[in-house]
Amino acid sequence: MGLKITVERSTSPKQKPDTSNLVFGKHFTDHMFIMDYDAGQGWHDPRIIPYQPISLDPAAKVFHYGQTVFEGMKAYKTPGGPVLLFRPFKNLQRLNRSNTRLSIPSIDEDLAMEALKQLIKIDEDWIPTDEGTSLYIRPFVISTQATLGVSPSEQYSFMIILSPVGSYYAEGINPVSIFVESEYVRAVAGGVGNAKTGGNYAAGLKAQEEASGKGYSQVLWLDGVHRKYIEEVGSMNVFFKIDGKVVTPALNGSILDGVTRDSVIQVLKHWNIEVEERKLSIDELVEAYRKGTLEEAFGTGTAAVISPIGELNWQGDKMTLNEGRTGPLSEKVYEFMTGLQKGVVEDPFGWVVKL
Ligand code: COI
Numbered sequence: 001m002g003l004k005i006t007v008e009r010s011t012s013p014k015q016k017p018d019t020s021n022l023v024f025g026k027h028f029t030d031h032m033f034i035m036d037y038d039a040g041q042g043w044h045d046p047r048i049i050p051y052q053p054i055s056l057d058p059a060a061k062v063f064h065y066g067q068t069v070f071e072g073m074k075a076y077k078t079p080g081g082p083v084l085l086f087r088p089f090k091n092l093q094r095l096n097r098s099n100t101r102l103s104i105p106s107i108d109e110d111l112a113m114e115a116l117k118q119l120i121k122i123d124e125d126w127i128p129t130d131e132g133t134s135l136y137i138r139p140f141v142i143s144t145q146a147t148l149g150v151s152p153s154e155q156y157s158f159m160i161i162l163s164p165v166g167s168y169y170a171e172g173i174n175p176v177s178i179f180v181e182s183e184y185v186r187a188v189a190g191g192v193g194n195a196k197t198g199g200n201y202a203a204g205l206k207a208q209e210e211a212s213g214k215g216y217s218q219v220l221w222l223d224g225v226h227r228k229y230i231e232e233v234g235s236m237n238v239f240f241k242i243d244g245k246v247v248t249p250a251l252n253g254s255i256l257d258g259v260t261r262d263s264v265i266q267v268l269k270h271w272n273i274e275v276e277e278r279k280l281s282i283d284e285l286v287e288a289y290r291k292g293t294l295e296e297a298f299g300t301g302t303a304a305v306i307s308p309i310g311e312l313n314w315q316g317d318k319m320t321l322n323e324g325r326t327g328p329l330s331e332k333v334y335e336f337m338t339g340l341q342k343g344v345v346e347d348p349f350g351w352v353v354k355l
Contacts, residue, residue, distance in 0.1 A: 005033075006047045009031075021166070025136065028162065029051060032052070036158075039154035043111075060144045060145065066199045069102055071094065072302040073088055074136055076134050078129065085116070086353075093109065096109065098197060102192070107141070128164045134165060141156055142157055143155070168303040168305075171217065174326070175324060177310060180219070181220065186200060187231075190253060194254060201234075218233045218234040230282060236299030243293040246273055247280050249277070251277070260302060295322065295329075296328075306334035311324060
């Protein structure tokens with residue numbers, strides 16, 4: 001690891017938000033982590049400093065060419081209990097896979113882990129404990145070199161910010177309605193769909209805005225080539241229970257390799273529930289719905305955790321799942337995953353890391 005993290009404490013702590021009424025990503029804690037990269041020098045000066053705006057040259061590459069990646073993780077705390085992280089190394093490994101895809105230099109995962117631990121310890125009092133709340137962790141890298149040539153930046157900053165959050169969706173744990181997108185596409189294999197980079201989300205905003213205007217929380221993306229295979233939802237991977245089996249789209253290069261996705265697959269298998277990772281077309285889904293074998297559906301993600309899907313709209317036809325209520329499997333997976341993450345359910349997988 002080698003580098004030592006310096007700490008400058010805030011002298012003017014902020015007022016903490018009302019934790020009984022938290023929305024996603026609006027409030028930030030008193031401190032942040034930052035470390036810089038310069039070609040020839042590598043990553044240097046890892047430091048925890050008071051949370052503050054950053055200053056960048058208007059020509060910084062990130063503004064023009066989107067060379068940036070991010071991660072999402074959560075810390076939980078039960079009253080009086082330790083602070084818990086869920087599979088943090090999986091996220092740091094994925095951060096480096098995204099870095100590689102975006103031609104960003106890798107980050108020492110042990111150093112990033114140490115930075116995370118120290119930062120969370122310093123802002124531990126910000127971790128909310130109300131039902132459905134947690135401390136969302138947002139590590140990210142931006143390219144900072146001030147030049148307009150289209151080439152990998154020679155300078156970067158890696159930062160970690162922390163945000164006490166409630167449910168990602170306004171619906172909370174109640175089922176969300178999803179619009180199946182047929183006009184726009186999010187990503188294609190060979191592109192950056194499986195990297196966690198801002199452009200993927202920017203590419204989805206138009207569709208999300210239109211779906212939201214029709215009363216839907218998010219869109220369900222179909223593949224960009226055949227426009228028929230299910231990929232993922234705006235901020236989640238997606239699972240369907242069809243005729244007793246659970247089906248989720250296989251990782252194909254354009255879908256995000258979700259940490260919650262991977263965990264849910266392992267949990268379902270541990271419960272002896274059959275899981276298929278494969279291509280799943282919208283036609284197969286509609287057919288299953290018509291036959292009455294589409295039993296339930298849910299999304300998985302760090303921010304969303306487990307989010308039941310109550311309705312899918314495909315080309316104007318509404319498919320209501322489990323009468324619009326949370327299905328028994330979605331409920332069971334939600335209870336187990338959130339129980340694991342909060343440390344109230346025994347962890348047979350060794351996934352939970354105590355700070
Ligand atoms: C997460 O689940 O952490 C995500 O990154 C989704 C999001 C863009 C809020």
